[in-house]
Each structure stands twice: as structure tokens, then as C-alpha cells.
Amino acid sequence: MNIILLGAPGSGKGTLSEFLCDKxxxxxxxxxxxxxxxxxxxxxxxxxxxxxxxxxxxVPDSVTNSMVEKYLESKNTNLIFxxxxxxxxxxxxxxxxxxxxxxxxxxxxxxxxxxxxLLGRLTGRMICKIxxxxxxxxxxxxxxxGICDFDNGELIVRPDDQEDKIKTRxxxxxxxxAPLIEFYKNKLIKIDADNCSPSELYDRVVSxxxx
Ligand code: ADP
Numbered sequence: 001m002n003i004i005l006l007g008a009p010g011s012g013k014g015t016l017s018e019f020l021c022d023k024x025x026x027x028x029x030x031x032x033x034x035x036x037x038x039x040x041x042x043x044x045x046x047x048x049x050x051x052x053x054x055x056x057x058x059v060p061d062s063v064t065n066s067m068v069e070k071y072l073e074s075k076n077t078n079l080i081f082x083x084x085x086x087x088x089x090x091x092x093x094x095x096x097x098x099x100x101x102x103x104x105x106x107x108x109x110x111x112x113x114x115x116x117x118l119l120g121r122l123t124g125r126m127i128c129k130i131x132x133x134x135x136x137x138x139x140x141x142x143x144x145x146g147i148c149d150f151d152n153g154e155l156i157v158r159p160d161d162q163e164d165k166i167k168t169r170x171x172x173x174x175x176x177x178a179p180l181i182e183f184y185k186n187k188l189i190k191i192d193a194d195n196c197s198p199s200e201l202y203d204r205v206v207s208x209x210x211x
Pocket of ligand 1: 008009010031032033035052053054056057058059060064082083084085086090160169
């Protein structure tokens with residue numbers, strides 16, 4: 001089964017993916033993480049993506065789609081698409097890529113959340129440099145300050161988690177990604193992600209997956 005998680009930055013896609021991978025044998029395909037890995041290892045793709053990411057803008061579709069297409073050559077089942085697709089063009093390309101591999105998207109979970117909650121979440125967010133798990137300075141503190149509970153990795157604040165960049169990201173979401181709710185209406189399951197802890201969100205989602 002392949003699943004898309006659709007939702008604004010900070011809606012909980014990454015944390016939900018973590019739970020689904022740990023407990024239900026899914027693999028997370030996060031285009032944001034793939035870009036950040038490329039930036040760390042200074043590949044051409046990373047250098048190109050960095051220009052857009054640092055501004056909070058979307059990386060061009062052609063760059064993003066070819067990165068995903070390459071990934072899908074090695075794995076295309078039991079995937080959680082986290083942060084992809086983010087535009088109509090990406091959604092159409094993904095349909096075609098999966099069709100070519102005799103595969104498909106089975107379910108799309110839309111994590112619906114109020115924009116005021118998102119700002120609070122993103123401004124306090126820290127991520128582990130090694131495993132990318134995310135924490136929050138108020139809502140999800142690590143056991144030891146600045147250190148990941150899972151692998152002792154250093155916790156860092158993402159460069160695009162600053163208020164002006166967050167606004168640009170939310171704008172990009174509203175104009176370019178939110179229309180995908182209509183695109184996927186036949187497969188869409190809407191989940192109320194307001195006032196919801198990560199494990200409550202997981203329980204809500206998993207009840208629709210049946211695994
Ligand atoms: P968030 O969901 O919090 O915005 P991500 O890690 O998914 O975090 O994305 C971070 C940034 O990476 C985005 O703001 C964008 O610049 C880039 N990015 C990630 N996925 C895509 C995508 N599918 N298309 C274009 N740009 C993307």
C-alpha cells in the first residue's frame with residue numbers, strides 16, 4: 001500500500017511517518033529530507049535545491065520529480081509520501097511514474113489543521129541531525145536538552161523554520177499544494193489534526209489503513 005500525507009508544513013506529516021515506519025513497516029519518502037541530505041553532501045542537486053529551500057520556496061517540479069523518479073526505481077511499495085507531491089504537476093508526474101511501475105497510490109490522508117497552530121509548532125521545532133526526528137521546545141521536549149532520545153544526535157533548528165520563511169512556506173502551501181485536496185478527492189481521507197497528540201493522530205490514521 002502506498003500512502004500520501006497531505007498537509008501544511010507543521011501539520012505532523014513527519015512525526016506521523018515516523019510512527020507508521022516504526023510500527024507498520026512503511027518506508028518514508030520525504031522529499032524535504034532527500035533535499036537536505038543532498039545539501040549536506042553538497043551534490044549539484046543539493047546546491048540547486050538549497051537556493052529555493054532557504055527562501056521557503058518550492059524547488060522546481062522538474063528537479064523534484066526526477067529525484068523521486070530515481071528513488072522509485074529501487075522502492076515503490078509500502079511508501080509514505082511525505083511532502084510530495086506538492087503541486088498539480090508533481091501529482092500528475094507521480095501517477096505516471098507509478099503506473100509505469102504497475103503501482104499506484106492507495107490512500108491520501110489530509111491532515112487538516114488551523115494555521116495559528118502551525119506557526120507555534122514550526123517556530124519551536126528542532127530536528128535531529130542524524131535521524132531527522134522532530135522535537136518541539138514546549139510540546140515534545142527531548143529527555144536531554146539538545147540531544148535526540150533515539151540516537152543521541154544533535155538537535156538543530158532548520159534554516160527555513162524562521163518566521164519570515166515560515167510565512168512564505170505557508171503561502172506556497174495554500175496556493176500550490178492545497179489544490180491537491182481536490183485532485184485526490186476520490187482517495188482522500190480527512191483527519192482532524194487540531195489538538196491532537198502524535199499518538200492520537202497515528203491512531204486516527206491507522207484505523208483507516210487496517211494494518
Ligand atoms: P515542511 O513540510 O515543514 O515544509 P519539508 O521538509 O517537507 O518541510 O520541506 C522543506 C522544503 O523543501 C520546502 O519548503 C521546499 O523548499 C522543499 N521541498 C520539499 N518537498 C518539495 C516538493 N515536493 N516540491 C518542491 N519543493 C519541496
